Amino acid sequence: MSPDEAFEQLMNGHQRFLTGSQQSNFNLETATSSTQVQGQNPLASVLTCSDSRAIPAFIFDMSFGDIFVVKTAGAIATETQIASLEFAVVQLNCPLIVVMGHTMCGAIGATMQHLEGHSPQSPNLLHLVEHISHLIEGQADDTTNAVQSSTIQTAKRLTKHSDIIARAVTNGEVKIVTCIYDLSTGQLNFLE
Numbered sequence: 001m002s003p004d005e006a007f008e009q010l011m012n013g014h015q016r017f018l019t020g021s022q023q024s025n026f027n028l029e030t031a032t033s034s035t036q037v038q039g040q041n042p043l044a045s046v047l048t049c050s051d052s053r054a055i056p057a058f059i060f061d062m063s064f065g066d067i068f069v070v071k072t073a074g075a076i077a078t079e080t081q082i083a084s085l086e087f088a089v090v091q092l093n094c095p096l097i098v099v100m101g102h103t104m105c106g107a108i109g110a111t112m113q114h115l116e117g118h119s120p121q122s123p124n125l126l127h128l129v130e131h132i133s134h135l136i137e138g139q140a141d142d143t144t145n146a147v148q149s150s151t152i153q154t155a156k157r158l159t160k161h162s163d164i165i166a167r168a169v170t171n172g173e174v175k176i177v178t179c180i181y182d183l184s185t186g187q188l189n190f191l192e
């Protein structure tokens with residue numbers, strides 16, 4: 001499947017989600033069908049926030065085996081997330097990477113508080129907000145701008161820090177798209 005075909009399928013699924021005409025069956029029979037057990041062949045990877053409301057399979061009306069999901073607070077991409085996406089590109093021939101930030105992101109909010117002088121509660125949290133603070137440089141006065149900046153910068157990191165992903169993008173085997181999921185409307189706002 002080409003990157004554009006994969007994108008079209010995701011968009012069709014998202015339209016079904018928005019119009020309440022979902023087709024996905026999240027039941028045991030579908031999960032354990034012979035097709036699923038034989039192996040996975042996802043049409044897209046989605047890098048998104050750990051937020052419990054940002055659920056790619058529902059937002060794109062996909063089912064078991066359709067989306068390779070990498071979730072982390074703030075939808076960031078450090079070595080382990082990039083390695084996960086490389087696995088999807090090399091081992092699964094996954095043609096599309098969606099970097100999906102979302103409105104009202106707690107991790108972005110925590111980073112903005114950190115920049116205002118409120119210390120995170122652990123060294124691990126500090127590591128996270130310091131990473132995000134680089135992504136939102138110059139945009140930290142407005143949550144919407146900060147989320148957009150963080151999402152765009154994270155997408156750029158994928159090709160900057162991975163030869164595998166950069167090569168696949170250059171060859172046209174993989175496309176990277178960025179979007180913001182709006183928690184209040186369920187809609188996706190594509191960037192760039």
Ligand SMILES: [Zn+2]
Pocket residue numbers: 049050051073074075102104105106107108
């Ligand atoms: Zn979030």
